Amino acid sequence: MRESPSRRGFLQGAGLVGAGLVSGATTGALLPAATLAWRRIGDDDQGTDPDSPRFTLAVIPDTQYLFDGDRGDSEPLAATLRWIVAHRAERNIVFTAHLGDIVENAAAGELAEAGRVFEILDRRRVPYSVLAGNHDIDQSTTDQRGPSHYLEVFGPHRVRRLPTYGGGTPDGYNTYHLFTAAGRQWLLLALDWRPSDGTLDWARSVLAAHPTSPAILTTHDLADADHTGATWLSGHGQRLWDRLIKGSDQIFLTLNGHFWPPGRLVLRNDAGRDVQVHITNYQDRYYGGSGMVRLYSFDLARNTIDVETLSPWTLDQPSERRNALARREVELTDPANRFSLPVDFAERFAGFAPVTRRPPRDPAAVVGDGTVAYWRFDQGRRDGEAMPDGFRVEDLSGQGNHLTRVTLPGSPPEALRWSADHHDDQPAHASLFFSGGRRGRPSSHESQPARGGYLRTVDGAPLNAATFGQGYTVEAFVKLPVDVRETDSGGMGILSRFGAGRDAGKTGADPAEPIALLGLSAGMALKWAVFPVELDGIVANWGHELRAGEWFHVAVVNDGRLSTLYVDGARLLRNPSVPASGLATSGESWLVGAYHHDRIVQQGFYGWIGDIRIADRPLPVDRFLRA
The missing domain is CATH 2.60.120.200 (Jelly Rolls)
Known part of the structure; x- marks a missing residue:
């Protein structure tokens, strides 16, 4: 959410940066991905299918009002995470990304409570990423701010045991993640509210180290929108576009929260290819967004990404007990929150991962x-x-x-x-x-x-x-x-x-x-x-x-x-x-x-x-x- 630095004070933390970060200079520093064993994630039948052409990315935006001092309610987020665990195999949910502003005041108690909720994913080793929004840290600083209560709870040490964790910046506020879906490796960057110039260099080095992996960039502030449907880059978003995204053809989708209402636009990168830029945030809606989750269902067989938005917490309520406001929040079906994107994946990724054509056979x-x-x-x-x-x-x-x-x-x-x-x-x-x-059809005159x-x-x-x-x-x-x-x-x-x-x-x-x-x-x-x-x-x-125009x-x-x-x-x-x-x-x-x-x-x-x-x-x- 937008706010001025004076809205709240920063609570300085004394915790150390979590173990497992790279050392040395930020630029070009990568964590060896020794833990990345590409297999079905999970120890039971709740695992995902890495070869299916259809898979889902779950996206959770600003949950800050659920963790707001002596106000709020953690149950909507807990219901969402339980839903992801329960539907992981059915929907082939390969990864979950939080877009920042986990809590409202960056308070140690708020972050600790949110951390306990995320144990729902931790216990099942369900892959996920988090990143800091302006309400999670001192918003007046870049990712070089040093220790914080956010790092104590949500630093890389929390997710480094997951097989999808790839590495992070020495400051601890930026990570990258790798998952296998549709038979290939995908990369997700989770960038801080205000990544430093060194972090942008690091992000480019991550992309260079995985040159054939399509990349999704998640951060808190990138695009803004209004209620007419117009969407544009924020001031900071323009910086990310100019310094990182437009020159990195691998980045085909960006996701951010912070602003509302939801919106999307398509920009052309330096390679002349489309980048989908999406903002999703529901904190302005009933019950602080009711733990809304946005599901991006990729279907490489159909060359389509289907997007839907729902509230598992509201779905869990008996229909007869839902109040008038809750009944409107079970699922959002307006064009801004339920839509399909046609994407020719082979063409879109051709610049960095061209499809190897099968050679002629004798x-x-x-x-x-x-x-x-x-x-x-x-x-x-x-x-x-x-x-x-x-x-x-x-x-x-x-x-x-x-x-x-x-x-x-x-x-x-x-x-x-x-x-x-x-x-x-x-x-x-x-x-x-x-x-x-x-x-010609016979007639009395000619055929x-x-x-x-x-x-x-x-x-x-x-x-x-x-x-x-x-x-x-x-x-x-x-x-x-x-x-x-x-x-x-x-x-x-x-x-x-x-x-x-x-x-x-x-x-x-x-x-x-x-x-x-x-x-x-x-x-x-x-x-x-x-x-x-x-x-x-x-x-x-x-x-x-x-169908015409297609070989069979x-x-x-x-x-x-x-x-x-x-x-x-x-x-x-x-x-x-x-x-x-x-x-x-x-x-x-x-x-x-x-x-x-x-x-x-x-x-x-x-x-x-x-x-x-x-x-x-x-x-x-x-x-x-x-x-």
């Missing part, structure tokens, strides 16, 4: 497991160069199931061209772009032919006659253009077996449909529709609609009886229980990038197709091309 590394056809499009051609008409794509399985280009009438050579675009887990770092379209180009297996290829009685696996990498839904491209075929059902002796369902089709519906939902050997009709597996690995696995559809290794829902053994055949070619009906190609594919593999047996997910 065909020999993926041919096997009963592979009867393997096609890839890395023949060394230039990106965007048209594939010549009649060009042959070799079957790298060695089975002789080669492909040749076919151009639909009236289509240009560029309707089928080489591309360097590819799925990150694709063995070949190349694909083909198919610029196809559908056959336009399908356009584009496609590939077909050569005459006499063994694959043309294969019936796969022992099961099969079909895989492909696919990407749809961003405008695919605006171009009337529904109903496309990724891979199909030429010949209508009737050509294979099938009379059920629609005998004009392809004998086998891996394709997309009008709404871009994945489907696998086939005439099995022993059935007269079609058996179809359905998936969900595929698609696969269908038949175990000799049932077929199952997968996208990116995930089993889909609409897989029928109807037995579908083998694949019927008319002995004709397989087509890549075309849909046909009644023996007429109705549509050329629109999008990218990468590696395709067909095996004569069911393969487990961990043997897919993307594995």
Whole structure:
């Protein structure tokens, strides 16, 4: 909270700085992180999962009114800390950060009482950090102020036994912490109310010592806000921005209390990347903020940070006993306190921790497991160069199931061209772009032919006659253009077996449909529709609609009886229980990038197709091309 130095006197303490601090000059001094064993924290089933892509950072701002001489109530903070312990595994709460102003008057008794409450975390070795706000120390000084009652209770000695503790400044008022979440190491800086110039040098040295760790900066005073939603850097916050944050690309999120109401802004650092600057403080609300906790739920799979704010102390109260004010404080759902942040984590961290792309894999590394056809499009051609008409794509399985280009009438050579675009887990770092379209709908005046180009297996290829009685696996990498839904491209075929059902002796369902089709519906939902050997009709597996502008690995696995559809290794829902053994055949070619009906190609594919593999047996997910 804002206040002048005259509001209260500073209570000089005689306690010594806690053990475990570095010695020597502040600049560049780091504590050896011998205690940092990266593992699941905790000794029981309340531990966290360091590999889950979803994890939570709990943030507790100014609790000063709960510890205010002979006024206040420590129970709201105690309820919050108990809630964190109880929900640690469920919410994957990997770390808790207090933003300062733990108490109101920096009094020894107040700090001791707050220290007893924090034993709730200490007893379970739940990782956390604290830092001094202006109400916890002599606010007229920097972190070179010397001993204090704050250091006696909340100095680094308190948290140094935690596996997340990294080190601190010699003065004891600044610490850094390391935790593992989403399979990587993260760094959190906990800086004093007024860090000295030497401390800013120290912070830069901490970042330099952990050059690939994304960093969160916590401090008491950085951003201010008003009730219109406007947010800006405070005077001291501008100093931190200019001297530390804007030049440190690792710092992507800053959190502070002190001011109210809550607010946030986005600033661009020297690297041209976003820094989220957030202020959160609830001391002005009912019951001194009711021990409010803000939860930052990171989801790296969704590239999102979900933020919510709640009061566990109020939640603990029986609903019928909550007063009118408490009922409004159970959870804050206004836009300032409940929101989601889209963050492309890979892009945001690319400047200091670029994602190591998987290198191309040699065909020999993926041919096997009963592979009867393997096609890839890395023949060394230039990106965007048209594939010549009649060009042959070799079957790298060695089975002789080669492909040749076919151009639909009236289509240009560029309707089928080489591309360097590819799925990150694709063995070949190349694909083909198919610029196809559908056959015009018949009318009384005209009917336009399908356009584009496609590939077909050569005459006499063994694959043309294969019936796969022992099961099969079909895989492909696919990407749809961003405008695919605006171009009337529904109903496309990724891979199909030429010949209508009737050509294979099938009379059920629609005998004009392809004998086998891996394709997309009008709404871009994945489907696998086939005439099995022993059935007269079609058996179809359905998936969900595929997003445009994104690569997917698609696969269908038949175990000799049932077929199952997968996208990116995930089993889909609409897989029928109807037995579908083998694949019927008319002995004709397989087509890549075309849909046909009644023996007429109705549509050329629109999008990218990468590696395709067909095996004569069911393969487990961990043997897919993307594995």
